[in-house]
Each structure stands twice: as structure tokens, then as C-alpha cells.
Amino acid sequence: MSDSNEDEFVTDEFVPNEELFNLLLSMGLTKDKVTEALFCTGNESIEEALNYIFNSDEECMKYIGTNNEFIEEPKVPAERIENAARDENEGDCFYKMTFVVNSALKMGTGKLSAQVAHACLGLYRKMLLEGLKDALDNWEFFGEKKVVLKGIDHVHLQELHEKAKSxxxxxxxxxxxxxxxxxPNSVTALSLFGSEEEVDKITGKLGLL
Structure with missing residues (x-):
């Protein structure tokens, strides 16, 4: 951290993974936030970087400057632990986020990863706006289960989307x-969120990607 400004994020010797850096930038995130997320999560996983970005305002994480060493693991807010424990005791179902990819497009690995990340960010933000933070907190606390499945084509994804809305x-x-x-205007990926039972009613018959 800078001596002159404790809030400034400085990584003088850190070089972000170029592929992950560009993928995250393509989602509309700022260079500073992308660099910080990659630095703080080991510079190897787009999923971990996105999780950090989602939670960075709530979690306390300490690092040793440019040595890239963790001092301690993220701190989960006590309120989140209490809410999740209460949900479990009340017998609530565990949540998962499922992604269905348009296999007909035959996207490359980088392109496909970016589309799934877009679907994850888009659904997460939509749920926050719709007041579904408690469900997201439960999902995050119990491991953030995610599954990526094969969709047939754009028509198939649109049909699944309509079923989910219904x-x-x-x-x-x-x-x-x-x-x-x-x-242009290709339908690439669909994301869904809900309990195992709810989501499986829509996507349970699809194969893993």
C-alpha cells in the first residue's frame, strides 16, 4: 500500500495474466479492479478473480505488498455466517448457479469462458437489484456451486430461458x-440460479460441458 494514500492499490512488481486480464476487461471492469483481483487471488483463475470482485467490499483480506503472499484468509462477515446457519437449520435447500452454453457456435476456450463470466456477472447483478442478496449470501457461504452444461443452439437456450421465467x-x-x-447478436450463454431441485427441473437432462 502507498504511504501517501492507504486506499491506493499498488503492485509495482506484479504482472497480471494477460489472457485473464483481457477477459475481465471485456466485461466492463476497470483496469485497477482487474489488476487488484488477479493480484489478490493468485493470478491464475478468472472464477476466483470474479469472486474477489463480488465480495471485495465485504471481506477483509491482508497481503504482503509486492511479495504476493497471503497473510490470512478472507474474513466472512459474522452476519452472513449467522444467516447461512439459520437457513441450514430451517431446512432450506442449497443453491447453485448453472450455465448453459450454445454448443452450435463452437466458441474457442477464451471466448466461451468470457461468455460464461458475462452470464455470471449479469445474473449476480440482476439478483442484487431484485433484492435477492440473502439467497446469494447463502450460495456464497456454502461454496458457490456452479455447473456448466451443453445447450443445443440459440433456440434451445431461449426456450430454457422462458421456462425459467415461468x-x-x-x-x-x-x-x-x-x-x-x-x-453479431449471437445467443451464447444462459445462467440460472436456484435450489438444486428448482434448477434441475429446467436443466437436469443436459450434459456437462
């Missing part, structure tokens, strides 16, 4: 601008 299951459909690899 069942009151939070969902988010991604339509890509088509700047790389695929045509």
Missing part, C-alpha cells in the same frame, strides 16, 4: 456483440 427462477441470457469469432 418458474420464477432467476435467469440471464447473453447476446454477444459479435466482435470476435461469432456473428
Amino acid at each position: 418458474a420464477n427462477i432467476p435467469s440471464y441470457l447473453i447476446t454477444d456483440a459479435g466482435k470476435t469469432q461469432i456473428p
